[in-house]
Amino acid sequence: MAADTSPTIVWLRDDLRVADNPALNAAVERGGDVVVLDVLDDESDEVRPIGSASRWWLHHSLTALAADLDALGAGLTLRRGPAEKVVMAVVDEVGAGAVHWNRRYGKAREVDARLKTALKDRDIEAVSHAANLLFEPWTVQTGSGGPYGVFTPFWKACLARDEPRAPLEAPASIPGRAVEGDDLDSWELLPTAPDWAGGMRDEWTPGSTGGRERLEQLAEERLADYHRRDEPGFEVTSQLSPHLRFGEVSPYQVWHRLRDGLSGLAAKNHAKFLSELGWREFSYHLLFHNPDLATVNYRREFDAYPWNDPHDAGLARWQKGRTGIPIVDAGMRQLWHIGWMHNRVRMITASFLTKNLQIDWRVGEEWFWDTLVDADEASNAASWQWVAGSGADAAPYFRVFNPVLQAQKFDPRNEYVARWVPEEGTDDYPEPMVDLKESRQAALDGYEAVKAAKNRA
Numbered sequence: 451m452a453a454d455t456s457p458t459i460v461w462l463r464d465d466l467r468v469a470d471n472p473a474l475n476a477a478v479e480r481g482g483d484v485v486v487l488d489v490l491d492d493e494s495d496e497v498r499p500i501g502s503a504s505r506w507w508l509h510h511s512l513t514a515l516a517a518d519l520d521a522l523g524a525g526l527t528l529r530r531g532p533a534e535k536v537v538m539a540v541v542d543e544v545g546a547g548a549v550h551w552n553r554r555y556g557k558a559r560e561v562d563a564r565l566k567t568a569l570k571d572r573d574i575e576a577v578s579h580a581a582n583l584l585f586e587p588w589t590v591q592t593g594s595g596g597p598y599g600v601f602t603p604f605w606k607a608c609l610a611r612d613e614p615r616a617p618l619e620a621p622a623s624i625p626g627r628a629v630e631g632d633d634l635d636s637w638e639l640l641p642t643a644p645d646w647a648g649g650m651r652d653e654w655t656p657g658s659t660g661g662r663e664r665l666e667q668l669a670e671e672r673l674a675d676y677h678r679r680d681e682p683g684f685e686v687t688s689q690l691s692p693h694l695r696f697g698e699v700s701p702y703q704v705w706h707r708l709r710d711g712l713s714g715l716a717a718k719n720h721a722k723f724l725s726e727l728g729w730r731e732f733s734y735h736l737l738f739h740n741p742d743l744a745t746v747n748y749r750r751e752f753d754a755y756p757w758n759d760p761h762d763a764g765l766a767r768w769q770k771g772r773t774g775i776p777i778v779d780a781g782m783r784q785l786w787h788i789g790w791m792h793n794r795v796r797m798i799t800a801s802f803l804t805k806n807l808q809i810d811w812r813v814g815e816e817w818f819w820d821t822l823v824d825a826d827e828a829s830n831a832a833s834w835q836w837v838a839g840s841g842a843d844a845a846p847y848f849r850v851f852n853p854v855l856q857a858q859k860f861d862p863r864n865e866y867v868a869r870w871v872p873e874e875g876t877d878d879y880p881e882p883m884v885d886l887k888e889s890r891q892a893a894l895d896g897y898e899a900v901k902a903a904k905n906r907a
C-alpha cells in the first residue's frame with residue numbers, strides 16, 4: 451500500500467510555540483505537507499471569548515509565532531469562526547488526512563470531542579496530545595479514585611509520580627503548505643481608540659523568545675531571591691504567567707530548565723517555585739472536574755451569600771484604583787497599566803472586593819479576565835473562588851485580609867505603593883471608600899447565610 455502523504459493540519463490553541471509542541475512534531479513525523487492553523491473562535495458556546503488585554507497579547511504572540519514558523523518553512527494560517535466548522539472547512543480545502551492538536555481542559559474540550567468524532571467518522575486521523583500540563587488531570591486521583599479538592603495532597607501525589615518527560619526539540623524544518631487565511635490585522639485585536647497598551651508594550655515581549663528570556667532570568671537571577679516572592683516592590687517572581695497561558699513556553703521547558711545546575715538560595719527556593727507551577731496544575735485539575743468553575747460556586751452553600759449590588763457598592767472605584775486604600779489602588783493601577791498584578795496584591799484586591807465591598811467574586815473574575823494578559827480560565831476562576839472562600843482548599847471565609855496590615859508587612863518601605871499611587875498623602879488622593887473594620891464585620895454577617903445554607907444541606 452502506498453504511504454499516505456495527505457496533508458496534516460496542526461490546530462494550535464493555547465500552545466503558540468514551535469519547540470516542545472507534540473502536535474507539531476507528530477504532524478511532521480507523519481510525512482506530507484503540514485498546515486498550521488490558528489482559529490479565533492468567539493462564537494462556539496463552549497469557548498469563552500478572551501478579554502481585551504489577552505487580545506493585545508494574542509496579536510503579538512501570533513506575529514512572533516508566524517516568524518518562527520516561517521523560519522522553519524511553514525506559514526501560519528489564520529481563520530475566524532466557530533472552530534469545528536473552520537477546521538472541517540480547511541480539511542476539505544486541502545484534502546487533509548489527519549488533524550493533530552494539543553489538549554485543552556475546560557468546557558471547550560466538548561468542541562474538540564465533537565470534532566474528533568466527526569473526523570473519525572470520515573476516516574480522518576484525529577489525535578490529541580498532552581502538552582500544556584505536567585500531569586493530565588484525570589490521571590491524578592485520590593486513594594478512593596476521585597479528584598483532589600485540597601492542594602497539598604494533590605501536589606504530593608504529582609511529585610510521587612515519574613518525572614515529567616523532557617521537552618521536545620522544535621522540528622528541524624516543516625514542509626509547510628500555504629493556505630489562504632485572514633490577515634491578522636483584520637482580527638482587530640489591538641486597541642485603537644484609545645490605545646491603552648503603551649504600558650504593556652514597555653513591559654512585555656509576547657512570544658517564545660520573550661518567554662525564554664524570562665525563564666533564563668528566573669534561573670540566573672530571580673530564583674535566588676524567590677523567598678521574597680511576597681513583596682510586590684521587589685521583582686523576583688518569574689512573570690512567566692502570560693507566556694505559560696498562551697503556551698509560548700511549556701511547563702516541561704520550565705521544569706527541565708530548573709532541574710540541574712542550581713546552587714545556593716536558588717536551589718533552596720526551587721521546590722517552592724515548582725509548587726507554584728503545582729497551583730497551576732491544581733487549578734486545571736479543578737477546572738477539568740468542574741467546567742463551570744468561572745461561574746458556579748465550588749462550595750454550593752455560597753449560593754446563599756447576600757452579595758451587594760456592584761454599582762452601588764462602588765465597583766468603578768475599585769476598577770479605577772480610587773478606593774482610598776493605597777495597596778488596593780496600587781494593584782488595580784498596575785493591572786490597568788501593564789495587564790499583570792503581583793500575586794500577593796491579587797489576593798489583597800480580590801479580598802477587598804469580595805469581603806470589604808461584598809461584591810460577588812464573579813464580577814471581579816470578569817474584570818481580571820478582561821484586563822490581565824495572563825487571564826487563564828483555570829487559574830483565574832480557581833483563585834477568585836479561593837479568595838472569596840467559595841473555592842477548593844479556600845482560606846476560611848472569616849480570614850479577611852486587612853489591606854493596611856498587608857501593606858505594612860509586604861511593602862514595608864512603601865516602594866510598590868509609591869510607584870503606582872504617587873499622590874498618596876496629598877489632597878488628590880481620596881479618603882477610604884469604606885471603614886475596614888465595619889465592612890469586615892458586614893462581610894462576616896453575610897457569611898451567616900452561608901453557614902445556615904450549609905447546615906440545611
Ligand SMILES: Cc1cc2nc3c(=O)[nH]c(=O)nc-3n(C[C@H](O)[C@H](O)[C@H](O)COP(=O)(O)OP(=O)(O)OC[C@H]3O[C@@H](n4cnc5c(N)ncnc54)[C@H](O)[C@@H]3O)c2cc1C
Pocket residue numbers: 679687688689690691692694695726727728729730731733791792793794796797800818822824825826827829830831833834837
Ligand atoms: C484573584 C487572583 C486571580 C488570578 N488570576 C490568574 C490568572 O488569570 N492567570 C494566572 O496565570 N494566574 C492567576 N493567578 C495566580 C497568580 O497570581 C499568578 O499566576 C502569578 O502572579 C503570576 O506571576 P508570576 O508568573 O511571576 O508567578 P511565579 O511566582 O513566578 O509562578 C510561576 C508560575 O506558576 C503559576 N502560578 C503561580 N502562582 C499561582 C497560583 N496561585 N495559582 C495558579 N498558578 C500559579 C503561574 O503559571 C506562574 O507563571 C491569580 C491569583 C489571584 C489571587
